[in-house]
Amino acid sequence: MTHTPDLGFDVAAVLLDIEGTIASQSFVADVLFPYSAAHLAGFVAAHADDPEVAEILDATRALAGHDGDPVAILRGWIGEDRKAPPLKTIQGLIWESGYRGGVFRGHIWDDARIALEAWNGAGIPLYVYSSGSVFCQRLYFQFSTAGDLGHLFSGHWDTEIGPKIDPESYERIAAAIGGDPARILFFSDNPRELIAAQAAGLAVVHVVREATPPDGRFPEISDFGAVAVRKG
Ligand SMILES: CSCCC(=O)C(=O)COP(=O)(O)O
Numbered sequence: 001m002t003h004t005p006d007l008g009f010d011v012a013a014v015l016l017d018i019e020g021t022i023a024s025q026s027f028v029a030d031v032l033f034p035y036s037a038a039h040l041a042g043f044v045a046a047h048a049d050d051p052e053v054a055e056i057l058d059a060t061r062a063l064a065g066h067d068g069d070p071v072a073i074l075r076g077w078i079g080e081d082r083k084a085p086p087l088k089t090i091q092g093l094i095w096e097s098g099y100r101g102g103v104f105r106g107h108i109w110d111d112a113r114i115a116l117e118a119w120n121g122a123g124i125p126l127y128v129y130s131s132g133s134v135f136c137q138r139l140y141f142q143f144s145t146a147g148d149l150g151h152l153f154s155g156h157w158d159t160e161i162g163p164k165i166d167p168e169s170y171e172r173i174a175a176a177i178g179g180d181p182a183r184i185l186f187f188s189d190n191p192r193e194l195i196a197a198q199a200a201g202l203a204v205v206h207v208v209r210e211a212t213p214p215d216g217r218f219p220e221i222s223d224f225g226a227v228a229v230r231k232g
């Protein structure tokens with residue numbers, strides 16, 4: 001018996017969030033974030049003379065609006081899951097040792113991997129837009145639980161392009177991809193991101209799994225096998 005997906009889309013490109021969409025929220029919250037918190041002070045001390053790290057610490061103080069200890073500020077932001085660009089940049093640098101040292105691998109749901117491989121095989125370009133820095137995204141897929149998946153993606157964006165809840169970010173991404181924004185299909189677990197993407201004219205799908213509650217305003221899946229994505 002063949003399974004008929006509930007949803008079908010003809011697309012020119014697919015845009016993907018990572019955490020909560022193709023990857024487990026608990027992996028990010030329970031493995032990646034604690035690792036970055038535990039290694040933050042040591043990393044900053046070990047890179048005291050690194051201009052990139054000095055720039056991150058300056059940006060941290062500037063965003064916090066005071067001259068306090070940047071390590072304490074960053075730790076606080078990890079606890080709040082704040083998607084602050086300096087935090088995301090330094091987390092990527094810290095996680096590199098965890099990936100390269102085999103401490104963890106980037107989690108990806110099996111159904112998501114199977115769908116991404118099929119869409120890539122069908123010639124549909126796949127792009128990633130995550131709060132995690134582009135550097136950290138590339139590491140994530142290079143050292144994934146399913147092996148090196150970096151070849152699947154045609155491009156990556158982080159919040160350098162703008163916040164994920166701002167329609168202008170999606171307009172910029174759509175312009176960079178080219179073509180009709182309505183032919184770009186964006187998957188995310190976060191309704192605020194989906195609203196912003198819709199306002200920019202993108203098609204959207206809400207991914208509802210783990211702790212993500214259903215929303216009701218968007219086409220919704222809990223398994224990528226439920227969506228048929230065709231090149232068109
Ligand atoms: C590149 S994986 C690191 C995930 C992360 O730090 C994060 O904040 C994920 O946010 P997303 O925009 O992918 O939901």
Ligand SMILES: [Mg+2]
Nearest residue numbers: 017019020189
């Ligand atoms: Mg997400």
